[in-house]
Amino acid sequence: MPALDARELIVGVTGSIAAYKAVYLVRELTRAGARITVCLTANARHFVGPLTFRTLTGRPVLEDLFDPASDAAVEHVALAERADAMVVAPATANLLAKAAHGIADDALTTLLLAARCPVLLAPAMDGGMWHHPAVAANVALLRQRGVTVLEPESGALASGLTGTGRLPEVDVIVEALAGLVAPARDLAGDHVLVTAGPTREAIDPVRYITNRSSGKMGYRIAEAARRRGADVTLVSGPTTIAPPSGLRFVAVESAEEMRTAVLAHLDQATVVIKAAAVADYRAKEVATAKIKGKRELTLELTPNPDILAEVAARKTGAFIVGFAAETHDVARHAREKLEAKGVDLLVANDISQPGIGFDAEDNEVLFVDRWGGAQVLPRTSKAAVADAILTQVLRLRAAARRGVRP
Numbered sequence: 001m002p003a004l005d006a007r008e009l010i011v012g013v014t015g016s017i018a019a020y021k022a023v024y025l026v027r028e029l030t031r032a033g034a035r036i037t038v039c040l041t042a043n044a045r046h047f048v049g050p051l052t053f054r055t056l057t058g059r060p061v062l063e064d065l066f067d068p069a070s071d072a073a074v075e076h077v078a079l080a081e082r083a084d085a086m087v088v089a090p091a092t093a094n095l096l097a098k099a100a101h102g103i104a105d106d107a108l109t110t111l112l113l114a115a116r117c118p119v120l121l122a123p124a125m126d127g128g129m130w131h132h133p134a135v136a137a138n139v140a141l142l143r144q145r146g147v148t149v150l151e152p153e154s155g156a157l158a159s160g161l162t163g164t165g166r167l168p169e170v171d172v173i174v175e176a177l178a179g180l181v182a183p184a185r186d187l188a189g190d191h192v193l194v195t196a197g198p199t200r201e202a203i204d205p206v207r208y209i210t211n212r213s214s215g216k217m218g219y220r221i222a223e224a225a226r227r228r229g230a231d232v233t234l235v236s237g238p239t240t241i242a243p244p245s246g247l248r249f250v251a252v253e254s255a256e257e258m259r260t261a262v263l264a265h266l267d268q269a270t271v272v273i274k275a276a277a278v279a280d281y282r283a284k285e286v287a288t289a290k291i292k293g294k295r296e297l298t299l300e301l302t303p304n305p306d307i308l309a310e311v312a313a314r315k316t317g318a319f320i321v322g323f324a325a326e327t328h329d330v331a332r333h334a335r336e337k338l339e340a341k342g343v344d345l346l347v348a349n350d351i352s353q354p355g356i357g358f359d360a361e362d363n364e365v366l367f368v369d370r371w372g373g374a375q376v377l378p379r380t381s382k383a384a385v386a387d388a389i390l391t392q393v394l395r396l397r398a399a400a401r402r403g404v405r406p
């Protein structure tokens, strides 16, 4: 992830049950190449210990400003001034209150006052607390001052209740942080056309055929491309993800609609990334009225157009990236698909493995390119995979333009 590579970050952790998720956050940021100093509040230590963070970051953990044995404590002001960004995750209601009012009664709140870099707060608390007028006022004050305060997510809370107060997903925090740290604008001048999500093929007015694609991978690619300066068009099948801001968003349902939208934007595109899981088949005839009865039913299917192959065949000069979801012999099928569809780069994932690919937070992919190259990207977040794909595109395209083998 170039946006965070070699960046100096401070990660503050406060005393919420969600503190354990900070371990995953720090791991993700470390994998993205960031250099991290973790600062724990006294209450955070009830939930997670400094050794975990010290092991992950390879650096001392800052806990107490008055610890003479700690170098980090002595140079805390320099540390805060040097940081490219500071994030507190989870941030309790108490931390938000102290940050809003400039209280500096421990190491973390002192760092927050000394910081000259962008600050991101990822709250986690009980639902009732998040909606308390005092918390809302503190959040408003912090936002007015330019601090980024993420919205907590809704769902089951540690209290056993359901409400808004869950720590945002690690992916969301990483993406927000990457957006705050001045990003590499290496895609400025490019128009990136991305497809995402499943397609939905009607059977009758109430039923359809679809697949398990969540759209996460394609959305992360579109966001990363936008952050890196590209003009982005995202053509998306039905998903539950909110349309990202700062890009052209085209909502479609069926493969036919996706094809029309892609072809309509193809001329401007310099890079096309087809992350969508297009349904291979649609009903030969869509019933105009709801199909009734419990009798046996045979559905006749007809193949959908292969949008990727068609786009590649048009040879518009755009760099074409395809995806392959495979269950076995991934490398062989990926190479075959790359050649059959005539694409420049194929991103293959093994959907038989748990925790990656369809509907998962993470992905592990194999890059196979037209110039004979193959590279494995070990399991990481979809946001990091998105950046790695864009970096591959730039690397391969630059080599092709120079007429050298990548």
Ligand code: CTP
Binding pocket: 255, 274, 275, 276, 277, 278, 279, 280, 304, 305, 306, 307, 308, 309, 321, 322, 323, 324, 325, 326
């Ligand atoms: N794709 C497409 N149009 C289709 C089917 C697939 O544009 N009708 C694109 C997908 O967006 C993806 C790539 O083709 O980038 C590979 O999709 P996949 O479903 O893995 O491959 P298929 O072509 O469907 O081949 P198979 O089902 O045999 O694996």
